[in-house]
Amino acid sequence: MQTHSAIWVYLSASPLWGLTLTLVCYLLALKIYRQANHHPLLNPVGWSILMIITVLVVGDISYPSYFSGAQFIHFLLGPVTVALAIPLFFQLEKLKKVWLPLSVALVVGMTVSGFSAYFIAQALGASEQTMLSMIPKSVTAPVAMGIAEKTGGLPTLTAVFVVMTGIFGAFIGTSLFKLFRIQDDTVKGVAMGVTAHGLGTARSFQVSPEMGAFAGLAMALAASLSAFVLPVVLSLLKSF
Amino acid sequence: MQFLTVMTLLLIFQLSGELLVLSWDLPVPGPVLGMMLMFLVLLFKHKVAHQMRPATEQLLSHLSLLFIPAGVGVMVHVVRLEQEWIAILVAIFLSTLIGLLVTAWTMQLMMKLLHSKDIK
Numbered sequence: 001m002q003t004h005s006a007i008w009v010y011l012s013a014s015p016l017w018g019l020t021l022t023l024v025c026y027l028l029a030l031k032i033y034r035q036a037n038h039h040p041l042l043n044p045v046g047w048s049i050l051m052i053i054t055v056l057v058v059g060d061i062s063y064p065s066y067f068s069g070a071q072f073i074h075f076l077l078g079p080v081t082v083a084l085a086i087p088l089f090f091q092l093e094k095l096k097k098v099w100l101p102l103s104v105a106l107v108v109g110m111t112v113s114g115f116s117a118y119f120i121a122q123a124l125g126a127s128e129q130t131m132l133s134m135i136p137k138s139v140t141a142p143v144a145m146g147i148a149e150k151t152g153g154l155p156t157l158t159a160v161f162v163v164m165t166g167i168f169g170a171f172i173g174t175s176l177f178k179l180f181r182i183q184d185d186t187v188k189g190v191a192m193g194v195t196a197h198g199l200g201t202a203r204s205f206q207v208s209p210e211m212g213a214f215a216g217l218a219m220a221l222a223a224s225l226s227a228f229v230l231p232v233v234l235s236l237l238k239s240f
Numbered sequence: 241m242q243f244l245t246v247m248t249l250l251l252i253f254q255l256s257g258e259l260l261v262l263s264w265d266l267p268v269p270g271p272v273l274g275m276m277l278m279f280l281v282l283l284f285k286h287k288v289a290h291q292m293r294p295a296t297e298q299l300l301s302h303l304s305l306l307f308i309p310a311g312v313g314v315m316v317h318v319v320r321l322e323q324e325w326i327a328i329l330v331a332i333f334l335s336t337l338i339g340l341l342v343t344a345w346t347m348q349l350m351m352k353l354l355h356s357k358d359i360k
Contacts, residue, residue, distance in 0.1 A: 049312050052312050053312060056312070057315075063316050067313075070308070073306055074306065076299075076306050077306050078270070078274075079250035079254055079271075080250075080300065080303060081274070082253045082271055082274040085276075085278035085282060086278075086289055086296045086297075087297075087300065088275075089289045101350030101354060102347065105343050105350060108343065109343030110339075112339055113338070114335075117331045117332060118331075120335060121328065124326060124331065127320075130324055130327070134331060134335075141310055143272055145310075146268075147269070156313045156316060159310035159313055160314045161328075163310060163311035165335075166304075166307065168333055169339075172336070172340070173340060176337065176340055182345075184351075187348055188344065190343060191339075191341075191343040191347070194343045195339035198303040198306075198307065199304055202303060220275065224275065227268040227272055228268070231267060
């Protein structure tokens, strides 16, 4: 029989445990979330992250070591971004009807979300790199990281901000719309997709299929437009 | 369509997107260009869209899982977060709130404007 340390040496060199840990934590958090009737405070992504960090801190395991396994999940962000073309295609008829209000809301929404964060962070004395990493935070992670790389932000920090934004948007969205009497599911979906990307979309699908479809649509469109719009707005701001 | 076929198609489009970005030095991330390419192809190949639908719906239903590895990366930025946590939290919370409201209001306003133009 192998000793415990020999097993540990084998495991820590293998990407297997990081991958398994991520899936186990996610499924566990998802189960609790579903049993609690999708209570926003039990957001499965937030709790999975907390669980995994706890395991890593307790086990004195480094993030790169964990990521060598988890990267197999992270990698899927690319093909899944491509896959957004399919729901987009099936919303084509609706898209033709609302394309003008949608595109205006899209450009205004993502500019306001990104740059309000930039200026609030600036006012509160954040570092330049933090501010720059915040600009694409409303865009889905793979795209946001790509933009951050091109505008002088820190891609991994942007990823963290993206996840925080998504969790918070999914958490506050529906009650905020209720408070301000915004009732149209199309409008609510678009706001969630533009502001809180994939996590906002996941939340919207729980409210209604229409809200979900439009959130997905808005997220996909924001993902394709943001890469053009955000760097341009930033360079305009910098020229002043 | 088999899951493996769908995955392969998605990867081919992503790869095409990445190659175009690299060779023309475009400002867009590769997967986004891949998505646009695929969307264009689907406009001419409706059948493919229907065939890909079940597998991609499965994939997209666990979209939030894919954010976890990047989210755990918060560990790496502990020092920065310790120094700037108030600015970061306030900026993200407020801007998300503002973003949600401004997007919804803009969309509402635009729909109302266009609708009133239709009546005239």
